[in-house]
Amino acid sequence: MTNDPAEQAILTTLAARGPNKSICPTEAARALAGNPADDSWRKSLAPVKLAAQRLAREGRIEILRKGKPISPDVLHGVLRLRLKQED
Incomplete structure (x- = not known):
């Protein structure tokens, strides 16, 4: 796990939501x-x-815009977060 409270909040919220959910x-x-x-x-x-x-950037989550993964370097518009999908 991580010591960063914001990272913990993201990962905990995603885990509670379930697999393949954002x-x-x-x-x-x-x-x-x-x-x-x-x-x-x-x-x-x-x-x-x-x-x-x-x-x-660590490959642990994906940032989505319109349901598609985007670069973590460009955050604008409506965003969703989900756990990294297995290939």
């Missing part, structure tokens, strides 16, 4: 922030996106 980065940000009812989770979104980039 999550929105906001779901991991909410988990990282303790699932607040207000908008305070938004402060956690930037660290989650940076953690997603790291995990994607």
Whole structure:
């Protein structure tokens, strides 16, 4: 596992979702922030996106746009995260 809280939030949320399923980065940000009812989770979104980039570069997750994997170097638009698919 990882010591980074944002990476842990992503991986834990993905594991709970199940194989071949994706999550929105906001779901991991909410988990990282303790699932607040207000908008305070938004402060956690930037660290989650940076953690997603790291995990994607390590080959542990995929970042998706329109259902297709994209480069972790270009994060814009509507994104989803999923565990790396086996070839």
